[in-house]
Amino acid sequence: MQRFLVIWAGQWVSLIGSYLTVFGVIFWVWQETGSASALTLISFCSILPRIPMTVIAGGIVDRWNRKTLMILGDVNAAVCTAAVGLLYLGDRLQIWHLCVAVAIHACFGQLQQLAYTSAIAQILPEQHYTRGSSLNSAIHFSGAILAPALAGVLYPRIGLDGLVAVDLGTFAIALLTLLAVPIPAVQAPVEEGDRPPLWQGLALGWHYIRQTPGLMAMVIAFTLFAIPNDLGHALYNPLLLARTGGNTQLVGVVTAAGGIGGLVGALLLSVWGGFKRRIHGMLLGFVGAGLSRLLFSLGQSGSIWIPAQFFAAFHTPLFVSSALAIWYAKVPKHLHGRVLAVDQLIGLVVSAIATLVAGPLAETIFEPALQPGGQLHSLSVIFGAAPGSGIACLFAITALWMMAVGIGGYRYTRSSLH
Numbered sequence: 001m002q003r004f005l006v007i008w009a010g011q012w013v014s015l016i017g018s019y020l021t022v023f024g025v026i027f028w029v030w031q032e033t034g035s036a037s038a039l040t041l042i043s044f045c046s047i048l049p050r051i052p053m054t055v056i057a058g059g060i061v062d063r064w065n066r067k068t069l070m071i072l073g074d075v076n077a078a079v080c081t082a083a084v085g086l087l088y089l090g091d092r093l094q095i096w097h098l099c100v101a102v103a104i105h106a107c108f109g110q111l112q113q114l115a116y117t118s119a120i121a122q123i124l125p126e127q128h129y130t131r132g133s134s135l136n137s138a139i140h141f142s143g144a145i146l147a148p149a150l151a152g153v154l155y156p157r158i159g160l161d162g163l164v165a166v167d168l169g170t171f172a173i174a175l176l177t178l179l180a181v182p183i184p185a186v187q188a189p190v191e192e193g194d195r196p197p198l199w200q201g202l203a204l205g206w207h208y209i210r211q212t213p214g215l216m217a218m219v220i221a222f223t224l225f226a227i228p229n230d231l232g233h234a235l236y237n238p239l240l241l242a243r244t245g246g247n248t249q250l251v252g253v254v255t256a257a258g259g260i261g262g263l264v265g266a267l268l269l270s271v272w273g274g275f276k277r278r279i280h281g282m283l284l285g286f287v288g289a290g291l292s293r294l295l296f297s298l299g300q301s302g303s304i305w306i307p308a309q310f311f312a313a314f315h316t317p318l319f320v321s322s323a324l325a326i327w328y329a330k331v332p333k334h335l336h337g338r339v340l341a342v343d344q345l346i347g348l349v350v351s352a353i354a355t356l357v358a359g360p361l362a363e364t365i366f367e368p369a370l371q372p373g374g375q376l377h378s379l380s381v382i383f384g385a386a387p388g389s390g391i392a393c394l395f396a397i398t399a400l401w402m403m404a405v406g407i408g409g410y411r412y413t414r415s416s417l418h
Contacts, residue, residue: 003181004123004132010177011116012139014074017170019147020154021081023255024163025098027155027248028088030241038095040234040359046102047352050110054348055202057114058341062334066115066122067183071175073112078171080105085164093160114344118336119183121328129328130278133321134269141262141313152252202345205338208331215330218279222323223346225286225405228398230351232293234358235395242388243300254305261310266317278322278329285319286406293399297392300384358394366390 029038061069080101087093117136124132154163209215240251275281292312299305331339367390369376370383376393383389383396 014174017167023151037359045099058338061337069115076108130274137317138266145259205342228401230354232398258309258313262313265314281322288315290402297396
């Protein structure tokens, strides 16, 4: 566990810095445009390039040194972040600049993420797969505790350029920890020694999943869950900003509450180790996250949003870590990159579509529909008729969908998944 924890600590520090920049960009875009579509457009640009990259990323990760790929990802992220900071300092930063920057970062970031996810199984023994995955979730959630609150306080004082400077310092720390820790190589079987073209790696990963019924069932369930989950994720910041009149500090507090919930859930799971039949952790996590988001959609103040976001995030490590533990246990290590690339590619396609349509769907259909004279105005008794009420209604629909996938998934649980 020691080698894993050193890398984990470096990634944790780096992610806090990255989150500071992300929230700084969100606040800046909202101040400049006040548009949910502008925010979701940037999110879309951060997702779309990952799709073609994932086609070859699995083969690259299984063929090349995963540590080198992780270092390459950190260096690229630092360069993209510095470029945004320089444009901001020169008063030349525009929305399209952000779209280009996040697109370039996304390509290398997808490669880095896949390399890091695959490397966990190289470093840890099987009995620690769920624990390692949950600690990895703890990175994101502990960063979400500190970064939103810090960004909400620091952004009005030091601006986007100050947050970028902090982010660049954290990249250096992550790079040093990666350089200091060796990651063992994975040897492929002799029959794979002919090194087929990289694009064929995705086909090999898909073939392996199709030949394993339990894994195929899990992919279907996770895809059906990802659609509403990603729609809701894209609507989260616009919903809070619209409901609060652009109150960045309250957004930071609510998001930090989610970080605390996710961290608590991840740490408890790392101690417990999860369900013996890991599929139960995945499906129960679906239900718990959906129920919490439903409560979130009904709220109109921090007194509801804070506990709802806490419990929504609390369930996230349960379904994410349980699913990853299944992949690690059921797929040979030399195929992890290619098989996980297939799973991530499906998720990226769903996320790209959901992110692209979320903003226009909320602003052009649901927001007007809940206003007086709108087709859904009767629902204003539940969601209100103020700005953000239509987004809240759409958010509630996604939450009910998430719950339905979790409950319905038990009908299709395969005994081969443990």
